Amino acid sequence: MGRKGTDIVGEKASEIVKRLNQALAAEALDAYRYLYLSKWAAGLEAPEVAELFHRISEHEWQHLGAFMDRIIELGGRPMARTTDFEKLSYADYMEPPKDRAALRKMVEDSLVGERKAIEFYNDLASFCRDSDPVTYLLASEALADEVKDEEDLENLL
Ligand SMILES: [Fe+2]
Numbered sequence: 001m002g003r004k005g006t007d008i009v010g011e012k013a014s015e016i017v018k019r020l021n022q023a024l025a026a027e028a029l030d031a032y033r034y035l036y037l038s039k040w041a042a043g044l045e046a047p048e049v050a051e052l053f054h055r056i057s058e059h060e061w062q063h064l065g066a067f068m069d070r071i072i073e074l075g076g077r078p079m080a081r082t083t084d085f086e087k088l089s090y091a092d093y094m095e096p097p098k099d100r101a102a103l104r105k106m107v108e109d110s111l112v113g114e115r116k117a118i119e120f121y122n123d124l125a126s127f128c129r130d131s132d133p134v135t136y137l138l139a140s141e142a143l144a145d146e147v148k149d150e151e152d153l154e155n156l157l
């Protein structure tokens with residue numbers, strides 16, 4: 001980003017970049033996991049559940065791209081090694097169940113992840129509110145998406 005655009009963020013910029021990289025890692029794991037689940041889910045109720053997993057996977061990819069852009073604007077470097085995904089993510093990766101018909105387990109694990117995302121983006125938005133309105137907006141938009149994901153997943157149970 002231009003110098004003025006970075007200057008207005010001030011000393012919090014490096015902490016914000018760190019948190020955005022944690023978010024990037026988590027979103028990469030989520031996008032992969034949801035796409036996987038959308039293909040892996042099997043059984044009578046599977047088409048509806050798979051469709052939601054697919055839609056959520058696309059949200060998570062969009063978050064990933066938006067956070068990468070913001071890290072670069074802030075003069076940071078987006079996490080470059082895929083082996084850092086699990087190390088940096090704010091939430092543990094939840095491996096999809098072996099049983100393809102374990103739809104309830106897939107949805108419940110997903111809810112755990114969405115609730116962690118809600119907490120994380122709520123904290124990030126608070127942290128940025130006064131110092132970085134651009135990241136504040138991004139975090140708020142991500143938060144709104146995660147709240148919707150939680151709601152949609154809950155409605156399947
Ligand atoms: Fe997300």
Ligand SMILES: [Fe+2]
Nearest residue numbers: 114145146149
């Ligand atoms: Fe989500």
